[in-house]
Amino acid sequence: MALDLPRITAAAVRLLDEHGLAALSTRTLAAELGVRAATLYWHVRDKDELLGLDAEAICAEAFDIDESQPWRDQLATGLRQFRALPRTHRDAAQLLRLRPPRGPRRLGHIETTTRILLTAGFTPADTAAISVLLADHLLASAVEDDRRAGAAPHAELTRSAAA
Structure with a gap:
C-alpha cells in the first residue's frame, strides 16, 4: 500500500488512541507504517506537522448548526459539538489545546x-475575544475531565518534538 498523508494520518490517530500523546513520535509512526523514519519525513516535515494533521483529523466533523435558530441556541449547539470532539480520541483535548488551529477543519x-457572534451583533474585537475564551475554556475543562477520570498523564508536546 502506498504511503500518503491520509494513511499516515490514520495511523497517527490510531497510535494516539492506543498509546497516547506522550508515545506518539515520528519513529513510532514509521514503525507502525512499516517504513523508515526517513521515508516518513518525505511526506511529513516533522512532529509538529504530524500533530497538526492529527488535530485536523480529530476535527473532521463539521458543526451541524441550524441557522434558523436564535443565535444563543446556535452557539450552544456549536459549543456542545466542539466539547464532544476531545472525547473521540485519547489525549485529544491536550493536543487541541496545545496546537494552534491552522488547517481548514479547525479554522472552520x-x-x-x-x-x-457577528450575526448576533458582537463587535469583531469582542467576537475574537469571546471565541478564544470559549475554545480555551472548553478544551481546558476537557483536559481536567481527563485528569479527574484518571487518564494517563499528558505529555508536553515540546518535550518529544525532536522524536
Missing part, C-alpha cells in the same frame, strides 16, 4: 462561532 469551527 472558529469561523462558525465567529459567524454566529
